[in-house]
Amino acid sequence: MQVPPFSLSKQISDLSADLERAVLSVLQSGQYIGGAQIQQFEAAFAAAAGVDFAVGCNSGTDALILALRALGVGAGDEVITCSFSFFATAEAISAIGATPVFVDVDPSTYLIDLDQIEAVITPRSKALIPVHLFGRPVDMTRCMSIATTHNLKVVEDCAQATGASWNGQSVGSFGDVGCFSFFPTKNLGAAGDGGAVITNDAALAQTMRELAVHGMPKRYLHTALGYNSRLDAIQAAVLNVKLPKLADWIHNRSSIATRYLERLTALPGIVLPHGDNGHSWNQFVVRVRSCPNAPPLPSASGASHGRAESHCRDWLKQALQDAGVSTIIYYPIPIHRQPAYAHLGYGEGTFPVTERLCSEVLSLPIFPELTATQQDQVVTALEKLLSQDPSVNNVNQDRMVA
Ligand SMILES: *Cc1c(COP(=O)(O)O)cnc(C)c1O
Numbered sequence: 001m002q003v004p005p006f007s008l009s010k011q012i013s014d015l016s017a018d019l020e021r022a023v024l025s026v027l028q029s030g031q032y033i034g035g036a037q038i039q040q041f042e043a044a045f046a047a048a049a050g051v052d053f054a055v056g057c058n059s060g061t062d063a064l065i066l067a068l069r070a071l072g073v074g075a076g077d078e079v080i081t082c083s084f085s086f087f088a089t090a091e092a093i094s095a096i097g098a099t100p101v102f103v104d105v106d107p108s109t110y111l112i113d114l115d116q117i118e119a120v121i122t123p124r125s126k127a128l129i130p131v132h133l134f135g136r137p138v139d140m141t142r143c144m145s146i147a148t149t150h151n152l153k154v155v156e157d158c159a160q161a162t163g164a165s166w167n168g169q170s171v172g173s174f175g176d177v178g179c180f181s182f183f184p185t186k187n188l189g190a191a192g193d194g195g196a197v198i199t200n201d202a203a204l205a206q207t208m209r210e211l212a213v214h215g216m217p218k219r220y221l222h223t224a225l226g227y228n229s230r231l232d233a234i235q236a237a238v239l240n241v242k243l244p245k246l247a248d249w250i251h252n253r254s255s256i257a258t259r260y261l262e263r264l265t266a267l268p269g270i271v272l273p274h275g276d277n278g279h280s281w282n283q284f285v286v287r288v289r290s291c292p293n294a295p296p297l298p299s300a301s302g303a304s305h306g307r308a309e310s311h312c313r314d315w316l317k318q319a320l321q322d323a324g325v326s327t328i329i330y331y332p333i334p335i336h337r338q339p340a341y342a343h344l345g346y347g348e349g350t351f352p353v354t355e356r357l358c359s360e361v362l363s364l365p366i367f368p369e370l371t372a373t374q375q376d377q378v379v380t381a382l383e384k385l386l387s388q389d390p391s392v393n394n395v396n397q398d399r400m401v402a
Helices: 007-014 016-030 036-049 060-070 088-095 114-120 140-149 201-209 233-264 305-309 312-324 338-346 350-359 372-386 388-402
Strands: 053-057 078-082 099-103 125-128 151-158 177-181 194-197 285-289 359-365
Touching: 007 016, 016 233, 036 053, 036 194, 036 233, 053 060, 053 201, 060 088, 060 099, 060 151, 060 177, 060 194, 078 088, 088 099, 099 194, 099 338, 125 140, 140 151, 194 201, 194 312, 233 285, 233 372, 285 312, 285 350, 305 312, 312 350, 312 359, 312 372, 350 359
Parallel strands: 078 099, 078 125, 125 151, 151 177
Antiparallel strands: 053 194, 177 194, 285 359
16 A cells, blocks of 8 residues: 555544534535634634734735735845745745845754845845744744844744744744645645734734735725635634644654654664654655665766756655655755746855755655554665665675775
């Protein structure tokens, strides 16, 4: 049986009675936009994050757009973030007319390198978007101190980090606004698109709420050019069933990550992620550094630079697939090298850590319902593919002695 990188089937069958009741009750209520399910979810989500306000919206991407708009970021402004993220982080900055300014990531955390921020600050820098990538929290103590010193607004991209915390405090509650996604593969997934912004600032919450409904504080009075970006009542009903399970799911993710860390620690050729406190393990990402068991590239001259860089990772991904283990690459191309951002002029080599990660990272299967048997299959396949064959080593040693 193929081990999937992610699966919802057990979660949905476990919750099917509650989900069916919740969705059907929305259908029968006739209230599909707004209403009690939305209010209930917003209150519960804010409480879970320890903040005063949560506002549902259409997606994590829209959450970022609403946050930046509400903070007054716009044309001519610069927003600092990292290029090792999902494309939407930068896309949201561009969508509101501002310019993304990238820095590299830290080679040990894969998160925005806070040491590089000050060097790119200009008079036009308006905001900073730390990304809690893969569910791992950015050091928000340092991040906020840099932002305060330089008068930058902070929008936390928590799309992959629902349930993560820094020093025991929920991500998203440090900056001016925290942005969440309920895309189905995230830690708290809806049955479709969904998102939310959280904040402790009542005026900001109100502005984001209005922007999400056509800039409309009162029916048919439009005070800003906004969006149609609401969380649907059916999605809120699904999320209301799932939110109470989130803590258990994060606990399961964390146990799975701990088992991977224990069992893969001695394997050569891969670098494992760190298991910090507060990590919510949306992804378990290894770096593939060497592959003595892989056949060499067909011809060094014929291979493009990119392929040679990612040779071991690409080989391991295919070999795992053949051994019944499906994996995913988050992300193969850094944002600053995407064709859509060619006009920003970031050449190859601008962010060496990010570029290297993009050719080495591989996400192993992780989701709360992954079974011990499935995880054994992943570990066994990796051991087989990465262990140096002892007979090969003996031959080499004999030769050396001779
Ligand atoms: C998923 C994701 C988003 C966008 O969320 P959507 O709900 O898909 O719009 C933004 N940033 C990061 C880091 C993400 O992983």
